[in-house]
Amino acid sequence: MTNIHKVEVKDEWFKPKEKGLEKVETVVRPSLSYWADAWRRLQKNKLAMIGLFFLIFLGVAAILIPMLSPHSVTGTDLPNQNKAPSMQHWFGTDELGRDVFTRTWYGARISLFVGLMAAIIDVTIGIIYGGISGYKGGKVDLVMMRIIEILYGLPHLLVVILLLVVMEPSLTTIIVALTITGWVGMARIVRGQVLQIKNYEFVTASKSFGAGTSRIIRKNLLPNTMGPIIVQMTLTVPSAIFSEAFLSFLGLGIQAPYASWGVMANDALPVILSGDWWRLFFPALFIAITMFAFNVLGDGLQDALDPKLRG
């Protein structure tokens, strides 16, 4: 509560303000575009930046390390079974003498590839479907949303398991199975955003200048829905990585001799109590850190891309 009675009235308040147009026109600070501002605010979030840098590092290392490592991903070395971490094998070896370090980084390739591909396909289908549904509205929207509601009600992972049981297990199969049901969430978000934005004045203005449907969707609607789409994407990637690990753990993922983190964790399961901790520890650590990095980055992006929090 401000104390009104004690405010001192000063004379200078009532002096006329100095004229001079050039001063009025000066820009106080450089104007920032939406993206520049979002980036500035993301940089302030230390945790999110750590996540971002870790993911960049993970991506680069996943490409380079399996190429540079002296050990091969599938090469077995039977005399050196189940060796604890050492100078030669940094993360130890598994029951066939394969180098866990190399396999873990190879697993990073698989996991990131599955996560990114699933996210890209989800976004593409989601934008097209959600965009049309939200923009057209009316009967089209009604029918399209009914379809979505039914798909949304399907137990996602059960359908994926069913598909994987039937189809030949491979990386493509996993990505297809994950995206067949995965795009629905994205489509809902895009539709909600489009529904809201299409009634704004700048869209009407664009229409009155004669812009066609596709131009309005591309130039007006999509750029303004990018924020929530990017946030949803950073959440899709870890959930796809988790699903891949989960399915591999059930024996439905990528097949031997190739490795993903889930496969490695599954293979290590029988030996955890016997003390060969490294075989489970490293793939598990990588899954957890990667999920963590995506989660904090997603949280940070959510705050940074929210125009309401802009300041």
Add this chain to the structure above:
Amino acid sequence: MVKYIIQRFLMMIVTILIIATLTFFLMHAIPGSPLDSDRTTNPAIQENLEKFYKLDQPLSSQYVSYLKSIITFDFGPSIKKPNETVNSLISRGFPISFELGMVTILVAVISGVILGTLAALRHNGVVDYLAMTFAVVGISLPNFILATLVIKVFAGELGWFPAATWQSPMHMVLPTLALATGPMAIIARLTRASMLEVLTQDYIKMAKAKGLKPWKIIIRYALRNAMMPVVTIMGTMLASILTGTFVIEKIFAIPGMGKYFVESINNRDYPVIMGTTVFYSTFLVVMLFLVDIVYGILDPRIKLHKKEGDAS
């Protein structure tokens, strides 16, 4: 309200029908018959087997009898396990899985809400910081990894709890811990976020102004409203806990339905896969339906007959 319930009910039936149909045609799209094996079987036996599993009939009549079997809740015999039917597996495994699921949900909701509320009340304090760190870690750790970790630590190193099977309350501690941590972390975050919002509302100030005791305000007014988002995600949470039971039961050797389901996947026991998938899906879809109805009853501000998506 009644109109909405009827509409949702019809949707539920359609969803179940779609799952059932999808399952049926996927299983029949598999090259070769489920009865194929490496050994050459006597043609007469093969024929009898096909007759027994109704594989000799045309696809359409197989489909009809399949739908009938779903309605009468009779999923037929297992191919790989002699003297077992899908029903016997479900009736043996489901109570255990259900128990595990329910305990998990209770633990997750109660501790998640308490943690989230404490974090919100001590906003930006040490408790808040610790709780949210725990939450992010909990969300990032997949349950099958957490399961192996708790076995290693609490059963292996410390020896406090048994590592496997499902016999006494002591056996339930580790599987529940592994399964509940993820959902608990999500609930804690949600509760904190909505609690922070609710605490700034006018009716909370009003309650404070009236001189109500702080804990009474929290429980009577704040928590009740802050719980709404938690109820909303209960559906998805149920689904994730349910699929979580697959791996948890596998790791802890719990003789629940998830274990049979994973087994049936691994030895390609198609009738069991079909039956359990349809059973799981139906269970989930019905639960989702119930959650929606409960949500409508709890929050009078939500007009259920309003079309979904209008709000966003």
